Amino acid sequence: MNDIAASPAPSAPPLRAWSGVPLLIAVLGALFLLHIAVGAKSLPIGTVVDALTAFDPAEFDHVIVMNLRLPRAVIAVVVGACLSVAGALMQGVTRNPLADPGLLGLTAGASFAVVMATALFGLTSMALIPWIAAAGALAAALVVYFIARWVPGGATPLSLTLAGAAISAFLAACISIAHLLSEDTFMNLRVWLTGSLAGRDITVLVYTGPWLAIAMLLSLALARQVTVLAMGDEVAQGLGVRTTSLKLQILVAVVVLTAGSVALAGPLGFIGLVIPHVVRLYVGADYRWIVPYSALAGAAYLLAVDIVARIAIPPQEISTGIITAMVGAPLFVHLVRRRSR
Amino acid sequence: MKTAYALAIAALFALPAAAQETRSFTDDLGRTVEIPLEAQRIASLQDLAITVPLIELGVMPIASHGRTTPEGEGFIRGSKVLTGVDFDNSDIEFLGNLPVDIEAVAAAEPDLIITTPWQTAPVEQLEAIAPVIVLDDEARGDFEIYDVLAEITGTQDRLAVLKDRYAGQVEQIRRLIDTVDISVNVIQGVDGQVLSWHTYGALGKLLRDAGFTFPERVEAIPEGQFERMSPETLPELDADFLFVTYRTDTGETPADAFAHLEAVMPNFCEFLFACTSNQMIVMPREEASASSYYGLGVLSYTVLSHISGRQFEHKPE
Numbered sequence: 001m002n003d004i005a006a007s008p009a010p011s012a013p014p015l016r017a018w019s020g021v022p023l024l025i026a027v028l029g030a031l032f033l034l035h036i037a038v039g040a041k042s043l044p045i046g047t048v049v050d051a052l053t054a055f056d057p058a059e060f061d062h063v064i065v066m067n068l069r070l071p072r073a074v075i076a077v078v079v080g081a082c083l084s085v086a087g088a089l090m091q092g093v094t095r096n097p098l099a100d101p102g103l104l105g106l107t108a109g110a111s112f113a114v115v116m117a118t119a120l121f122g123l124t125s126m127a128l129i130p131w132i133a134a135a136g137a138l139a140a141a142l143v144v145y146f147i148a149r150w151v152p153g154g155a156t157p158l159s160l161t162l163a164g165a166a167i168s169a170f171l172a173a174c175i176s177i178a179h180l181l182s183e184d185t186f187m188n189l190r191v192w193l194t195g196s197l198a199g200r201d202i203t204v205l206v207y208t209g210p211w212l213a214i215a216m217l218l219s220l221a222l223a224r225q226v227t228v229l230a231m232g233d234e235v236a237q238g239l240g241v242r243t244t245s246l247k248l249q250i251l252v253a254v255v256v257l258t259a260g261s262v263a264l265a266g267p268l269g270f271i272g273l274v275i276p277h278v279v280r281l282y283v284g285a286d287y288r289w290i291v292p293y294s295a296l297a298g299a300a301y302l303l304a305v306d307i308v309a310r311i312a313i314p315p316q317e318i319s320t321g322i323i324t325a326m327v328g329a330p331l332f333v334h335l336v337r338r339r340s341r
Numbered sequence: 342m343k344t345a346y347a348l349a350i351a352a353l354f355a356l357p358a359a360a361q362e363t364r365s366f367t368d369d370l371g372r373t374v375e376i377p378l379e380a381q382r383i384a385s386l387q388d389l390a391i392t393v394p395l396i397e398l399g400v401m402p403i404a405s406h407g408r409t410t411p412e413g414e415g416f417i418r419g420s421k422v423l424t425g426v427d428f429d430n431s432d433i434e435f436l437g438n439l440p441v442d443i444e445a446v447a448a449a450e451p452d453l454i455i456t457t458p459w460q461t462a463p464v465e466q467l468e469a470i471a472p473v474i475v476l477d478d479e480a481r482g483d484f485e486i487y488d489v490l491a492e493i494t495g496t497q498d499r500l501a502v503l504k505d506r507y508a509g510q511v512e513q514i515r516r517l518i519d520t521v522d523i524s525v526n527v528i529q530g531v532d533g534q535v536l537s538w539h540t541y542g543a544l545g546k547l548l549r550d551a552g553f554t555f556p557e558r559v560e561a562i563p564e565g566q567f568e569r570m571s572p573e574t575l576p577e578l579d580a581d582f583l584f585v586t587y588r589t590d591t592g593e594t595p596a597d598a599f600a601h602l603e604a605v606m607p608n609f610c611e612f613l614f615a616c617t618s619n620q621m622i623v624m625p626r627e628e629a630s631a632s633s634y635y636g637l638g639v640l641s642y643t644v645l646s647h648i649s650g651r652q653f654e655h656k657p658e
Binding site: 039040041057058060063066121180192196198199200201202234310314316317 | 438439502532533534568569570571572574575576580604605606607609611612
């Protein structure tokens with residue numbers, strides 16, 4: 001497992017890596033436009049353009065575009081990018097190809113904290129939810145790390161994955177117990193817990209946005225050092241990297257990216273796991289490329305998945321998290337098989 | 342181990358039931374069960390679908406499934422306002438929620454257990470306590486379950502009285518309102534989507550029995566089912582009169598019914614004819630959704646008072 005993560009495909013030549021950026025941006029832009037152009041109600045493209053250029057709040061079709069589809073598309077871009085980058089950083093720093101915010105317990109920790117705060121303690125302030133989610137994700141990350149460190153052999157990729165799985169299962173059980181104790185209050189969180197972009201409150205983005213932007217910039221700034229760290233602590237230290245300080249900074253970035261995403265859309269699985277693997281196939285092992293590519297590809301992927309969730313069985317919608325799992329699981333199996341050959 | 346112990350005790354308790362006169366009954370799972378001819382100690386494992394109808398039929402169950410408040414107190418959902426009976430003012434034992442506590446069921450010493458597919462307590466374990474009948478309330482319909490419960494409990498006369506009273510209430514609405522010319526619908530905002538039903542519980546039954554019309558989009562929903570729809574379809578769900586509901590058992594108010602819709606679609610009111618025309622009717626969900634003839638009575642007079650004898654506008658085609 002360690003070897004797979006530590007020695008992925010060689011880095012793509014800069015020209016090849018650069019050439020993919022405009023293509024990815026074009027795909028992202030096209031998916032963004034498609035996301036706001038299609039939905040349960042069929043709208044002529046002219047109406048969509050009118051809504052974007054000359055918004056009339058009394059026109060229902062304009063409201064659909066501006067108040068329903070556009071905020072949802074923006075949230076999909078933000079969440080997709082953040083989860084993918086969080087997954088990429090975790091895979092680099094732990095040298096574990098199975099690392100992602102979901103498998104290492106961060107998503108479960110953030111979900112658990114939000115569920116407890118809203119359902120059992122009546123938290124309703126949108127401004128506090130990202131902080132609660134961050135505290136939960138951080139606590140879960142630390143618990144997973146210390147459990148992995150405590151077992152014989154220390155915090156290896158395998159022990160981290162197992163500890164993450166155990167903590168995720170434990171927190172899921174705690175959420176179930178809280179559900180049993182207060183069934184009715186949990187009705188409001190039922191769909192959020194499956195990971196959904198439907199009806200998400202855009203004001204959460206107002207509170208999480210600045211933090212997510214800082215964490216994203218921090219991730220981009222740390223990317224070069226993550227490449228070195230992915231070669232092993234000894235190598236990194238030999239090259240002058242202060243590994244403990246670097247890991248702490250990466251932990252902060254990952255926790256903020258994960259917590260902000262969970263606060264926005266609930267626990268969405270497989271994005272942080274699959275996207276960095278797909279990206280590596282193209283750009284190789286250099287995190288200076290993996291991080292920005294993951295951000296763009298993750299945003300595009302979640303937009304595409306959410307389009308499917310909205311138009312698969314109109315006018316009904318499927319939870320986005322269900323589609324990410326349905327698409328992500330087989331895709332991940334395919335990637336693992338391809339790498340093992 | 343605890344369950345095995347409970348089942349052993351239950352087997353002892355089951356002995357008196359075996360001594361009663363019995364008859365064969367085929368339930369909705371196709372199981373043929375020997376049940377007491379005159380069951381005296383019925384345990385209901387679904388509060389809204391079984392317990393409330395039993396109480397309305399004049400049969401007081403000895404134990405019932407229920408919900409819990411945030412403080413951990415058990416209650417029979419909707420029963421306090423529909424029948425006046427709840428755990429705190431009757432001898433009905435609280436059996437828990439999903440699944441009910443098998444040991445509590447055994448301790449209640451029932452001679453007949455009535456459950457539904459919704460209840461997750463295993464029928465195989467319950468059978469060791471007393472004869473078990475599984476009634477599929479969703480397949481049968483909210484009020485058709487009264488017929489089978491009346492047959493099981495020998496209360497057909499009481500049910501006939503309830504049905505006659507309801508028929509009179511429907512007739513009253515038909516006499517006072519030109520229902521065929523009025524479109525109605527029931528909507529609810531949940532999790533970023535709008536819910537709409539082919540027939541929404543007691544309210545839907547009353548509106549259909551009275552002869553109101555429904556939007557085409559609602560008629561397309563299969564009978565007995567509901568759909569979660571994108572808020573983009575909101576105008577398709579509009580009607581002359583729109584009904585929305587709020588949960589009283591969780592302390593909601595009419596404002597919450599509108600707040601849920603607002604969360605789904607900001608400024609929703611501006612895009613619904615019924616709302617801009619002040620023809621939205623808000624009512625408690627328990628009365629509107631429960632399988633209750635008392636609820637039907639309350640609803641019939643609510644509909645009468647809101648629609649009859651007033652000026653209103655028809656939604657433009």
